Amino acid sequence: MPLYEVEKSTIVLDIGTAYTKFGFTGEPVPRSIFRTQVKSKGQLRSLLDYQDSQDLYDMLVDFFHDIYFKYALNSPKDKPIVIVESLLCPIIFRESVAKVLFKHYGISSLLLLSSHLVSLATLAVETALVLDVGYKEAVCIPICYGLPMINAWQSLDLGSCSIHRNLQSLLYEKNSGAESLSEWILEDIKVRCCFVTKRSRAEQLSLSKPELGPCPEVKYPVEGNSILRVTGTIREKAYEILFDEDNDHLCLPTMILDALMKVNVDLRNQLAENILLIGGTTMAMGFKSRLKEELLHHMKEERYRKLNIKCFKFHASPSKENYTAWLGGAIYGATDWLNTKALTKDEYFEDNRLPDWSDLKYNTRRP
């Protein structure tokens, strides 16, 4: 980046439920990725475990204090900031973020960007179906010519959190004491030992007597005094929760198909051939090939016969999936949007609140 632009670079944040991505506009990689938590009342707490608005406000003050003085090393006053957020972000959270930034830190302007929409910028395309699988939920939104098809969006409570719960109950069958494992140990076991297996193997494993040899077992040491048996079956089955249909016959692949059902017929094929996966959970080994297998399998079902889609194609963004949305924000933030579309201090103090998503002035087409 040229020197004169370094001076102007602005903070870009993507505050995820589990991890926060932090960096500057115009840069290709976030500077840091860290857990979304703050030290509050003497303990580490997740930012999203707030009790009430005052509690959230105090935690956000501490959180942004770390952002500015531990990571950005920059005074916040009279400077802009770019925040990438999910469309499902709770209103109280958005409002509190704006209040803390404008009132407590005195920033000059705030550019809020939708994570699904900006992720497309990393590909330089305008039409794609974006599936974000994060910690708490999976959200699927088709985007056509730069416009999010809000009426077609799908969301399910599937993500790292449900995988961890599944892994925990699988571990508990084989190990006593597994019920007290912390979220971080479960995450570590998932990341280092587990993978998304093939559809054919998953079908066998769900039978009472599978006719295949399991993959090797891993002995996982916990806190230096006990050993957890992570059997081959556990390693392969941890992610299955994403592909098992729930009581309403919904799962990750049906979200994509249901979203396609809700868009215009002549857009369906184009979207199916432009799928973008974002969010850390999609980085698991075997995830993409399994998702494709499942999509093709579900296509045979009666409910999706109308779709008439022959193939599914997936994009590869110039990033790791867990920071694709951040990168989109870093690209948008480097353009003139930062000056023309951001909410300024004066606009905010006019009525002391954020405008709704629907009437945000920047909720329009591409830059």
Add this chain to the structure above:
Amino acid sequence: MSAGFLDIDCVKYACTCGLLKTLQQLYFCRYCSELRCTFCVSHEVDSHFCGKCCENLPSAEARVKKNRCVNCFICPSCRQELSTRAASKQPANPEESKATKRTYYLSCLCCRWSSRDIGLPDQTAATGSWPKRESIHSNRIQEIVSMYKGLQEKEKLDKEFFKKKQKEKIISYTDKTGITAAALRKRIGLPEDKPILKPKNAVKIVTPSKADENIDDFDEEVLTKSINLLEITSIDQRLLQPDVQPKEISNIFPIQKILSIKRSLRCRRCEHNVSKPEYNPNSIKFKIQLFAYYHIPEVRIVTVEPLRAGQACELILKFTNPTQHQTTVSFLPFDSPIEVKEAIPEEGAISQEDSLEELDKSSLTPSKKKSSSGTKLMSLVDTHITLTTSRSSARALSPRSIAESINCTVDIPSSTFILPPRDDAAEYDDFNEVHNIQDDKKLVVWRKSNKAYIKLVVTPNEDMPIDTTVTTGFTMSHLYTNTIASVADNKKPQKFNHNMRVILKLGKSVGLN
């Protein structure tokens, strides 16, 4: 938590913002004469430095270096600082040169990881020569950014052109010659003649990403090969290198250490510093430090009788005057109102501040400059007023109510007591203490130099269960001598009463005997 003489946590002062802090955690703005804490002052980055090698970097340089030290690295395995180790290499051919060559590598003294583990060749210089890695996608992303920038510029031009065009239309319709070419074209159904727009620089459109049908993200080997956990990175190790996020330990790479900063703290109301450190990273001193500990009488709990529900008991507190001026302390009920000064500084206050410029030059704000420039046009004055109000409403934090409930009442004494000024020499003078202070013997138990031991009577609430933490509080009013104004105007020091709420945790209640 038991109430003890050395336990300072059991006495809390309510900051102006409503948070409860110990006296040691509070600041005192001498210009506003109000308590401040780290929550209600504004923080600013003062200087950048490396916490390991203590190198000082100007902030522009720190920014260019991405806030990282060039010479110091942290361990990619355990995040501790890496140390540079020297190794001497024997020349391959002993006859060639007799001098042994010194080479350097990085090693972690905590987890024994070293740069040799990943096959990084030793360096010939101790600092500054370690290879840097760029993201493999940076060129592509740079192209995308320039494309979006260009497209925006084009759109802007389009809009301007459209506006101009509309103007022309209006003019031409009112033209005396009647129908215009554009209107004519419209009438006969021809499309409007749109000239091709030429942005200053043609936008270089990057090739859009192409989606692929074939995915190959499953490694068959995982089904048969057993894994060694020690060779696989944890999520924390991966996230230390966001661009690569290596899965294998063999791919981790030394991380440049993030710089540290020194902060200065500024009062939000008057914009004066309450704390400003010295620039040198080796120095732990401050240029400005307005700790409340130097201005506000300190309260400590000495003894308290066993606390029983509904029974009065005796509480002895020690008060210490830290200032060079005699003060008078009086007690008010806990709930008595405390006046909080307006958020907008008055005109008089500004002129006073200006004369103190040499103390703190950076305190001058744009709006103040405007007022002193002296243009008295009505409209300008108006804008100035809206400017200050919007600014101050932006900056002022509304105080919150105190998050502690009082379950024990204090009999507020009607008499006051005096605390003499601090005299460092008197500390060594154990004998011959003569003071002719007329004390209310019921209130003051004992006194020595600038300290006084005060007896209060407290009564825990009637309905309090056993083993409840007893919390009591009062409003302390002390005569404060402000020397700031006297320095500036050669006036007499201002004296006024400063009130604040003090909350005491006396310990657990016990049963009746």
